[in-house]
Amino acid sequence: MRSPSTIYLVTRTHGLRTHLLSSENVKTMAKSRNISEIVDLLMRSDYASEIGKLPSDEIDSVRLEKIFLNKLTERFFILARNAGGKARDFLDAYVKRIEVENIKRVLRAKHAQEKIEEHNLIPLRREYTLINFPALTEAKNVEEMVSLLRETVYAPLNERLDNYKRVELSIILESFLEGIYFGRVWERIKGLDNRQGPKRLVGEESDLRNLQLMLSMKMRNIAPTLIEEMSIPTFYRLRKERLTELARGRLEDAPGILAGTPYNKIMEEVIKTPNSAINLETVLSRRIYQNASFALRNLFLEFGYIVAYLLLCEREAKNLVTITTAIDLKFSEEDLQRRLFL
Amino acid sequence: MSVAGRAAVSRGILLRLREQLEFTKKGQELLKMKRDHLASETNKLLSKVAERNELDRRLMQAYESLKAAYLSLGYTGLQSQAAAVDKMEIRVRPRSIMGVMVPEVLIEKKANTNSVSSSSASQAAVELNNLMEDLIKLVEAESRLESIAHELMMTNRKVNSLERVMIPGLLELISYVEGRLEEESLEEFFRAKLVKQVIRRGKK
Numbered sequence: 001m002r003s004p005s006t007i008y009l010v011t012r013t014h015g016l017r018t019h020l021l022s023s024e025n026v027k028t029m030a031k032s033r034n035i036s037e038i039v040d041l042l043m044r045s046d047y048a049s050e051i052g053k054l055p056s057d058e059i060d061s062v063r064l065e066k067i068f069l070n071k072l073t074e075r076f077f078i079l080a081r082n083a084g085g086k087a088r089d090f091l092d093a094y095v096k097r098i099e100v101e102n103i104k105r106v107l108r109a110k111h112a113q114e115k116i117e118e119h120n121l122i123p124l125r126r127e128y129t130l131i132n133f134p135a136l137t138e139a140k141n142v143e144e145m146v147s148l149l150r151e152t153v154y155a156p157l158n159e160r161l162d163n164y165k166r167v168e169l170s171i172i173l174e175s176f177l178e179g180i181y182f183g184r185v186w187e188r189i190k191g192l193d194n195r196q197g198p199k200r201l202v203g204e205e206s207d208l209r210n211l212q213l214m215l216s217m218k219m220r221n222i223a224p225t226l227i228e229e230m231s232i233p234t235f236y237r238l239r240k241e242r243l244t245e246l247a248r249g250r251l252e253d254a255p256g257i258l259a260g261t262p263y264n265k266i267m268e269e270v271i272k273t274p275n276s277a278i279n280l281e282t283v284l285s286r287r288i289y290q291n292a293s294f295a296l297r298n299l300f301l302e303f304g305y306i307v308a309y310l311l312l313c314e315r316e317a318k319n320l321v322t323i324t325t326a327i328d329l330k331f332s333e334e335d336l337q338r339r340l341f342l
Numbered sequence: 343m344s345v346a347g348r349a350a351v352s353r354g355i356l357l358r359l360r361e362q363l364e365f366t367k368k369g370q371e372l373l374k375m376k377r378d379h380l381a382s383e384t385n386k387l388l389s390k391v392a393e394r395n396e397l398d399r400r401l402m403q404a405y406e407s408l409k410a411a412y413l414s415l416g417y418t419g420l421q422s423q424a425a426a427v428d429k430m431e432i433r434v435r436p437r438s439i440m441g442v443m444v445p446e447v448l449i450e451k452k453a454n455t456n457s458v459s460s461s462s463a464s465q466a467a468v469e470l471n472n473l474m475e476d477l478i479k480l481v482e483a484e485s486r487l488e489s490i491a492h493e494l495m496m497t498n499r500k501v502n503s504l505e506r507v508m509i510p511g512l513l514e515l516i517s518y519v520e521g522r523l524e525e526e527s528l529e530e531f532f533r534a535k536l537v538k539q540v541i542r543r544g545k546k
Contacts, residue, residue: 062417069418104459105418108426111457116425120418170426170457216461220468277465278410321416329409339413 003193005084006303012082013309016075017296019046020309020316023342029323030336035059038324047071061324070123072317073098076310077128086191087303090198093184094310096153098122099129100181103154104174106136110145111170142170154180167226175213175230182206182234197295197304201311203236204262204291208284210238211263214246215254215270219277224248237262282339289315289341315341351522359519363512370504373497376440380494383439387490390483397476404469411462423463428454430474442493444486447478 021029025041032038039059042051050067051059076098080091102121109116116137124133131152139145142164146157160176185202189195210232217227227247231240238261245257255271258264266287273279292311299305319340326336412420430453437446453474455467 065416065418105422105425108422108457108459112425112428114425120421122418168428168454168457171459174459212461213459216459216464219461220456220464222456275407275410275465278407278462280461281414282462318414318416322413325413325416329412331409331413336413339410 003085005087006194007301009079009083009087010301010303010305013079013306016078017309017312020312021045021320026316026319026323026340026342027337029320030326030340031333032323032327035061035064035324035327038064038327042320061321061328064324065321066119066123068317068320072313073122073124073128075313077125079306079310086188086193087306090185090188090192091306093181093188094202094307095128096181096184098124099131100177102133103131103136103149103177106133106139106145107142107170107173107177109137110139110142113141142173146173153184156180163229169226171217172226172230175232178209178213179232179234182209182232186234192303194303197299197302198307199236201291201295201304201307203234205288205311206232206234207236207238207263208266208288210235210243211246211267212280212284214243215251215280216277218247218251219280282341285318286341351519351526353523356516356519356523359512359516363509363516366504366508366512370501370509373501373504377494377497377501379440380442380490380497384487384490384494387483387487390480391487393476394480397473397480400469400473401477404466404473407462407466407469411460411466414462415460419460420463423458423460424467426457426459427467427471428457430471432478439486439490440493442489444489445482447482449475449478 025045029038029041032041036056036059039051039056042048047067050070051064054063054067076095080088080095083091102124105121106116108114109120118133118137121133121137131154132148135148136145139148143161146161149155149157154177157173157176157180160173164170164172182202182205186206189198189202192198213230213232214227217230224247228244231243231247233240235243238258242257242261246254249257252271255264255267258267266283270276270280270283273283289311292308292315295304295308296312299308319342322339323336326339411423415423428451430449431451433448433450434445435448436443438444453467453471455464455471458464458467
């Protein structure tokens with residue numbers, strides 16, 4: 001039996017879902033000829049209040065991206081703040097993905113000793129995070145940055161510092177951060193009463209992230225031992241042995257290695273696609289969002305509905321960023337449609 | 343007015359003129375050698391510069407990959423991925439080719455794109471990085487070509503002026519001086535003969 005707090009949260013999510021843009025809205029936007037046409041359409045949505053604050057001559061894809069990401073953060077944290085008990089623990093851990101992305105951004109900049117400012121990060125209000133991002137952005141190097149994280153959940157990052165120094169690849173630390181993130185979310189799923197839906201969505205996402213990481217590294221001819229080291233240690237339907245085999249095998253053999261898992265078809269699609277490196281993220285993310293859409297239709301009164309909603313919020317932000325950027329870069333409508341997650 | 347019209351005439355001057363002619367001919371030979379070397383260098387560089395069209399095509403392809411990455415990551419996302427690239431380090435030093443100072447670009451450290459975590463951004467970074475090396479080589483070849491072409495033009499002018507003005511002028515001057523010296527020696531010979539005749543008549 002579902003707890004009243006879960007029922008409340010799911011009901012609340014049903015309400016919030018009506019604020020999401022429909023596929024038709026997104027398709028119409030993709031047909032726009034310029035940014036002002038998109039803005040006209042967005043003025044009838046949740047983004048209106050923020051866009052309305054911008055002077056019309058200053059509206060461009062970069063400013064709009066900030067607004068979309070800001071809205072995404074708000075949508076993520078509204079639910080987390082309204083939850084209680086184990087659901088709150090889970091959602092708190094789940095929405096940390098924004099924090100993790102920001103840490104990764106700072107990490108990349110520190111690795112290349114580039115200057116980074118807060119406006120380069122996804123807008124995240126101080127009340128939503130325990131990480132002192134202003135201090136992180138001021139850190140002199142990766143070591144100092146990692147030391148600033150020692151009192152947080154990302155403290156184990158320090159253990160990978162030697163590895164990072166040895167190979168001088170920031171991606172080692174990035175994948176470890178993902179590992180920490182998925183590990184924490186996975187742990188909190190166990191506390192939920194109604195864990196099947198979230199488990200499937202988070203588990204498949206973790207598997208697909210692992211696949212993305214593996215393939216992307218293989219395409220760059222990174223040493224198999226290093227690829228294995230980088231895998232996210234949260235396995236759902238993709239066992240560790242398969243990942244090891246994948247890391248050691250040839251790229252062309254990937255669909256065969258994944259036979260019997262739900263990912264062999266997607267792998268065939270990735271391998272067949274021309275410019276597979278470019279389309280890898282799109283293909284795998286599409287699968288994650290398809291799972292979310294499926295869950296949204298089928299887990300109507302389950303906790304999984306909330307996770308699906310959060311994923312669809314992310315999908316909406318990505319779609320809007322893609323559309324506005326494509327309009328700015330004068331992409332053809334067909335090209336744009338192919339890259340949307342509908 | 344010809345050069346010969348103003349020249350003083352003596353054996354010493356003739357010797358100096360001959361030395362000058364010898365020196366000028368040697369200079370002309372050297373300049374011709376320099377011209378040939380610069381011309382062959384230009385030919386080599388021209389074949390490199392001809393690769394520009396291919397580079398343009400590859401640049402457009404890399405730009406398409408970059409656009410695709412931009413599309414999937416957005417502005418801030420792509421900016422962050424770009425920050426993970428270890429920068430390329432280059433050094434420009436002057437080099438002399440037959441006395442012409444040309445720039446030589448040395449790639450001291452290649453950019454490392456392995457830290458780019460997004461596969462689309464990584465693909466764009468790899469394509470652009472491979473292209474960057476060739477672009478630098480093209481820029482180096484083009485700037486070399488510019489300096490060498492300028493020097494080639496100057497050398498050609500010098501060779502032409504030596505060949506058509508200086509050497510014919512010196513030859514003309516030498517033959518004038520030789521002619522004058524021959525006339526003078528004949529005059530001297532006749533004068534000595536006359537003097538001998540006068541002395542003989544006086545004795546009789």
